Each structure stands twice: as structure tokens, then as C-alpha cells.
Amino acid sequence: MLLSLRAEVEDALAxxxxxxxxxxxxxxxxxxxxxxxxxxxxxxxxRLASEAGAPPPEIAANIVEAIDAAxxxxxxxxxxxxxxxxxxxxxxxxxxxxxxxQDEAFGTLxxxxxxxxxxxxxxxxxxxxxxxxxxxxIIGDALARVLEYAGYDVERHYYVNDAGRQIAVFTxxxxxxxxxxxxxxxxxxxxYEMVRYxxxxxTYLEEAADDAVEDAEAEIQAILQGLEDGDEETxxxxxxxxxxxxxxxxxxxxxxxxxxxxxxxxxxFMRDGTTDDVVDRLQDLEAAVYEEDAWQLDLPxxxxxxxxxxxxxxxxxxxxxxxxxxxxxxxxxxxxxxxGEDHKLQAEQLVATLDLLDHDTEQLEQVFYSxxxxxxxxxxxxxxxxxxxxxxxxxxxxxxxxxxxxxxxxRLRDDHLExxxxxxxxxxxxxxxxxxxxxxxxxxxxxxFEWDRALDFEAQxxxxxxxxxxxxxxxxxxxxxxxxxxxxxxxxxxxETDAARDLVREIARFPAVIEEAADDLRPHVVATYTRxxxxxFNTFYRECPVLTADDPETRAARLAxxxxxxxxxxxxxxxxxxxxxxxx
RNA sequence: GGGCACGUAGCUCAGUCCGGAUAGAGCGUCGGACUUCUAAUCCGACGGUCGUGGGUUCGAAUCCCACCGUGCCCGCCA
Numbered sequence: 001m002l003l004s005l006r007a008e009v010e011d012a013l014a015x016x017x018x019x020x021x022x023x024x025x026x027x028x029x030x031x032x033x034x035x036x037x038x039x040x041x042x043x044x045x046x047r048l049a050s051e052a053g054a055p056p057p058e059i060a061a062n063i064v065e066a067i068d069a070a071x072x073x074x075x076x077x078x079x080x081x082x083x084x085x086x087x088x089x090x091x092x093x094x095x096x097x098x099x100x101x102q103d104e105a106f107g108t109l110x111x112x113x114x115x116x117x118x119x120x121x122x123x124x125x126x127x128x129x130x131x132x133x134x135x136x137x138i139i140g141d142a143l144a145r146v147l148e149y150a151g152y153d154v155e156r157h158y159y160v161n162d163a164g165r166q167i168a169v170f171t172x173x174x175x176x177x178x179x180x181x182x183x184x185x186x187x188x189x190x191x192y193e194m195v196r197y198x199x200x201x202x203t204y205l206e207e208a209a210d211d212a213v214e215d216a217e218a219e220i221q222a223i224l225q226g227l228e229d230g231d232e233e234t235x236x237x238x239x240x241x242x243x244x245x246x247x248x249x250x251x252x253x254x255x256x257x258x259x260x261x262x263x264x265x266x267x268x269f270m271r272d273g274t275t276d277d278v279v280d281r282l283q284d285l286e287a288a289v290y291e292e293d294a295w296q297l298d299l300p301x302x303x304x305x306x307x308x309x310x311x312x313x314x315x316x317x318x319x320x321x322x323x324x325x326x327x328x329x330x331x332x333x334x335x336x337x338x339x340g341e342d343h344k345l346q347a348e349q350l351v352a353t354l355d356l357l358d359h360d361t362e363q364l365e366q367v368f369y370s371x372x373x374x375x376x377x378x379x380x381x382x383x384x385x386x387x388x389x390x391x392x393x394x395x396x397x398x399x400x401x402x403x404x405x406x407x408x409x410x411r412l413r414d415d416h417l418e419x420x421x422x423x424x425x426x427x428x429x430x431x432x433x434x435x436x437x438x439x440x441x442x443x444x445x446x447x448x449f450e451w452d453r454a455l456d457f458e459a460q461x462x463x464x465x466x467x468x469x470x471x472x473x474x475x476x477x478x479x480x481x482x483x484x485x486x487x488x489x490x491x492x493x494x495x496e497t498d499a500a501r502d503l504v505r506e507i508a509r510f511p512a513v514i515e516e517a518a519d520d521l522r523p524h525v526v527a528t529y530t531r532x533x534x535x536x537f538n539t540f541y542r543e544c545p546v547l548t549a550d551d552p553e554t555r556a557a558r559l560a561x562x563x564x565x566x567x568x569x570x571x572x573x574x575x576x577x578x579x580x581x582x583x584x
Numbered sequence: 585g586g587g588c589a590c591g592u593a594g595c596u597c598a599g600u601c602c603g604g605a606u607a608g609a610g611c612g613u614c615g616g617a618c619u620u621c622u623a624a625u626c627c628g629a630c631g632g633u634c635g636u637g638g639g640u641u642c643g644a645a646u647c648c649c650a651c652c653g654u655g656c657c658c659g660c661c662a
Contacts, residue, residue: 033605043604049642056642084605124662164662266662294660303586303658310660317662341656344588370589370655407624429624441597444589446655453596453611460597460610463624475621520601528598531609538625547621562621584624 001097001508002039003515005074009040009087012075016066022048022059038079038086039093039505045083056083089508091492094501097508098490098557101564107510107571109151109518116152117328118144119264120338121253122159125245126166127195128186129252130386131449132379133340135369137258138438138577140338142523143367145575147336150518155261155332159324162242163266164317168223170194171241172216173201187390191248194241195381202382228314230271238267252390256435257577269323275315278323278357282308285356299352306349318346322353325364329354335364336521340371341444367521369443375450387449393431399455400430404584421583428579429463430455436462439576440527460531462578465569468534470584472566475546479559482547486563487556494557499536499543503561506536507568514575523576530572537565 010027017024028044045056045063052059060080069075069090076090100106120140123133141156148154161167174197182196205213226234246263253259269275279295282288287298293311308319328335339347347366355361371378379386404425408417417425437454441447457463479486495501513529516522546562549555570580 028604030602030604034608036605041605046604046642082605161662166662292660296660307660312660314660316660341589343657343662345657346662348588368589373655403624407622437596442590445597446590456596456611457624458611461624464610467622467624471622471625478621522601524598528609531598535609541621542626545621584622 001074001093001100002512004096005087005089005093005508006040006512008072008075009042012067012072012078013042013044013063013085016063017044017048019066020052020062022052032084032086036081036086037088039089039508040087042085042087043083045085059083060085089505093508094495094504095490095492097504098560098564099488101507101510101567102486102488102560104567105571106564106567107514107575108149109511109514111153112151114152114333115155115331116147116334116336117155117157117332118147118336118338119157119159119328120144121258121260122161123249124161124164124166124381125191125242125249126170126198127245127381128189128191129249129389130379130381131389131392132372132386134256134389134392135372135438135443135447136338136340137253137256138435139367139369139443139523141256141258141577142439142526142575143336143338143521145577146514146517146523146526149514149571149575152334152518156259158260158263159321160242160246160263160265161317162238163227163270163320165220165224167238167242168220168227169201169205170198170245171223171238172220173197173204174241175237176216176219177201177204186388189248189251189390191245191252194245194248195384199382199384224314227267227270235267235271252393255390255393255431264324266317266320266324269320269327270315274323274327275320278319278326279309279315281357282319282322282353287356297349297353297356299349299356302345302348302352304345304349306353308353318350318353321350322357325350325354326357326359329359329363333363336367337364338367338369341368342371344368365521367443370446372447372449375448392434392454395451396430396434396455397426398430400433400457401426403429403457417583425581425584428581429457429466429584432462432466432573432578433457436465436527436576436578439578440524442522442524462573463584465530465534465573466579466581467584468537469566469569469573469580470582471537471541472562472569473582475562476559476566478547484547484555484559486559488560490557490560491553492557494553495561496554497540497544499540500558500561503536503540503565506533507561507564509533510568510572513572517575526572526575530569530576533565533568533572537569540565 009029013027014024026047028042028047030041030043032038032041045059048059049056060083063085064078064080067078069077074090074093076088079086118140121137144154144156177197177200182200185192185196205216223234283295289296289298294307295309296305296307298305307316351361404422434454513526517525544558546555546558549558573580
């Protein structure tokens, strides 16, 4: 609804400025501070002061004078306040918001008929998912959800690096070492069992005698060469390792939840010939140079050359990724990739090269996040340092369960939580808190992982917002039992309190927040919004009794606001990928 | 050495892209509110050279430059 109001304000300001013979290229529309009773404001008067040769307040007054709010549906009134033009919404704006929010899909924007592939996580299939990379699936999945709400047709892809040296080492180690020489796995799950071979193999390569290492290296090279040559038997040996590890990693990611429509393997682009095709075209580019026996690209604006074909004629990760991205461009209108900041240079090279190959690189957008570190340093699968995501989630659920049980005794309400309910709430709150903590922050900021902070259920966390949803459900449930129906539309006069109207204004913002998050690829703004919405709801909750309202009209109107709040909170949490519990 | 990111209250962060009204939250500390639709809530107090210095502007946390601090990157690895 805010989107409609903003469109009206743009039209009104542009019309007024034209009538005053002033330029209207910058309307200066902004959100006023909290204590100003307006929904939108314009500081355009400042910008035009010198042009118009008049002080800003005078210009603002003239603008207000030139606009008749009656011409618009959602603009209630315009007020000049100092140099600002403030926009007060009409009653119709509030009524229309409550009506729109009755839709369970509230916040879903019209279909854009645009397909987007969101590639995220894409962690090498070498072992358990650890917390260091947990930011990727959480941001990526939230991004995919936000884009879906914004009307895009979204597919989620995991790009599987199944062709590199690490995987060759892994395959060799898996075929070479005997399970009896390995430590017990940390968990009864395929990736925990498999990573033992990988670690053992890496240790061996570092510590074994030179000739033994040489033999091992020869076997590893043979695997790499087999993949390069498209040898089917080698491919199957590698696939067994990759698929097994990946199945375990996928199961962990599903807990977040983060699910994928497709796992796209790097070897696919070696096997179908497209990587060779890319190499051919790259060699024909003016920027291509043959130096030190290898084919390289001298990319504009980037100091370092990009090697795309080794001296031994084999391709590199980036070469295959070029073929991968050409495939994406062929099949999707837009491509979004979530990457760790350590991939920034490579990502720049990728874009620059795609540009040289005459692709429209506007189609590709990359979102970077900084690594999660432990207080004592980084996390590594190979070295086995770090915190496994499974452990973090288990611990979060355990702490949430304790929390639920502690609160059972204090509950005023004697509705019975069964054991199933406790378990459900512990999962929703525990995992929600971890996820929210990560998705609510700007991805570029560094995070140091600390147990207590990651698992704080108070603070500005998921449970605060989830609790609002539970409260809404509680009221709606009681209302239903008492036979009170939620009206599809409301008479705004029945919502006389500031608390109720402020809440409705907050609900009205939701579609605009989705649009902003999708346009800027910043899902964290949705998290910021959920806090504002939750705060407005809690004020309403305290000041406006619903079931025991003074008269049936007020009760009905408030009930509609609660139902709208529920939909807004539920969908905002859903867009973030955080569960919305019906009770807590 | 070069490139990129980050630096806002004791702590964790919004706000920065797109300059605009007295810089906002939470945690912590202190003090209050449960016979009232769930107190995982609410109300109040305390707490700020927006890293430092310059510049642009009517106006700078926001834009530009320099510097300081921290992180990441600078493989014929992925």
C-alpha cells in the first residue's frame, strides 16, 4: 500500500512543481523521523531554494498549496512543516491496507515474468558443513525467498566443484586407505564418515616419505587427467565420493532450511564440450595472450592476467565457470550468485571475461559476504578446525528446549503444551534464532562466532518476532472459538487509537520492504522490518484489547488488524526462511 | 607493496548505496509493570569526538581525498 501511496506522492509533487514552473527531476521523497506524524515526506524545497530564489519553507508552502489531496485516493493531506512537505495518509489508505493484509499471500508482488537463478553455498563436497560457510546458505536462501515474494520465477542452484584437485585427492584417499585406520566419525552421517579419508589423505601427503608422496601424486594426477579426458570410469569413481559427501551436506542444509532445485556439477561442462568451446573463443579474443606456455587473458582494469588453459592443455576452475555462466545466461533472465569475499577477484575476472565474450553482464549480480571466524581464527574442513553447523543447530535446539521448559511453570495461560509442541517450538525457535542472527546483518560485515551470542534468544532475535506471530494466532484462535468472525474490510473510525493506526501503517510498508530487499538484493532489510512491525504490534497489544473491546465494531476492526498483522509477520518471517510458530 | 571490504554507545547492530528534521534499537547496568487476548512482553533512566584529519555542500554518519586500525584477496588451487 505504501507503494501505491508513494506513486501518488510522486505524481502530486511532479504536477505541483510543473505548475510552479520548477524542475521535478529530484522529488526528494524520504521517510520522516518517527516523531513526525507523516508516512512520507519530501525535502524537495531545499533542492529548489536557489533555483526558485526563495527560502525552502516558502517553496514547501507553495507546493502544499498547489496540491489538492482530494484528487488522490491515499493521500489524506499535505502539511508544510518548516522546509518539508509531509504526507499524511487518508483513511482509505489505512482501510485498504487492512483489506489487502487479509490475503494470506500479503506482500507477494505481481509476477514479473522474469526468471532468476540464485546460486548459493556451492561449498566443495569435502566434508561436513561448518559454521564458517553457514552464512552462504542462509543469505542465499533468504535472497531466493525474497525474490520469489517480489514476483520473480526463482530457481536455486548448488554448483558442485567435482573436478578439482581436492576431489581427486579425496577420491584417491577413499580408494587407498582402510576404514580400520581411521578415527571414529563425529556423527553417523555420510559426510562425517567420508571426511576422515580426506583428512587422512591430506596428512599423508604432508607427512609421508617423498617417494610415497610421489606415487600418490601420480595417482591423483591420473584422476585429474581422466576427468579432463572425459573418461567415464574415472568420472564414476569420483562421483561416488562426491555424491556420498553431498548427500550428507544436503541433509544438514535442509535443516536450516535451505533446499536446491538443482545440483549443477562442474564436470557437466567438461563432458558436454562447452568448456572446450569457451577456450576456443577465448583464444580468438584480442585480449588473449600466450605466455609461459599457458593461455591467458589480459583483462582491462584488472592487473592480474587470468590463465584459462594450462601449459598441459587442461582447463581451470574459472574456465569451467565461464561455460557454466554461459549456460545460465542461456536459460535464465538473471543470475544471482552468493559468494564469500575471498572469491571477489575471481568474480571480477569472470564478469570481465563474460563481457569480452559479448554477454550482457548486467544479467549477473554477485552478493558477497565475509567469512565467519572463530575467536581463535578461521575454520577449515581439511584441518578439521571449526564448528560444524549440525552441532550449532543441535545446541540451539537444546538451549531453546530448556528455555521452553523453564517457561512452562511460569505460564499464565493453562493451555497444555504436549511433548510434541515443546519439540516443535524448540526447533522453530532454536534454528530460527541462528538463522535470524545471520540474516539480519549486512553480509559484508565480519562476524566472529561466539556460542552465547549466536544463541541469545532475547536481544533483537527471532523469538521476539516469532512471539508476535504466536500472540496473533492466540487471539485469532480465541476469537474463532468465541464465534467472532474476522471482517474482510474495516471502517477506519473503529480504529481510533494511535497504536492501532501506527500498526496499520507499519503493515502497509511490507510490500515496499520486499521490493527494496529484492531490488537491492539485501534480505536483511526484511529482518529490520520485522522488528519494527513486532514493536508496533506489541504496543497495540498492550493498549488495544481485542476480545474484550468495548463494542463489537471495535472488536471486529481490531480483529482484522490482528489477522493482517499475522499475515505480515508470517510472510516476512517466511521471506527470511524463519519459522512462524502458532504458539510458544 | 597493490586491490577490495569493514570501523556508529561498554558489547552486538540498524541507518551509508540514493546527503536533509534532535544519530536509532537490543544486550548489559539501574528502577518500574503479571487477579487483564501468552511477561520470549512492556515502560522509564543512564550511555555517542558516527576511527582520525581535510574537502565538497545551504546541510555530511552518508559524497570526495589522505591517514590509522581490522579482515579478505593478489596460484598454470578451488
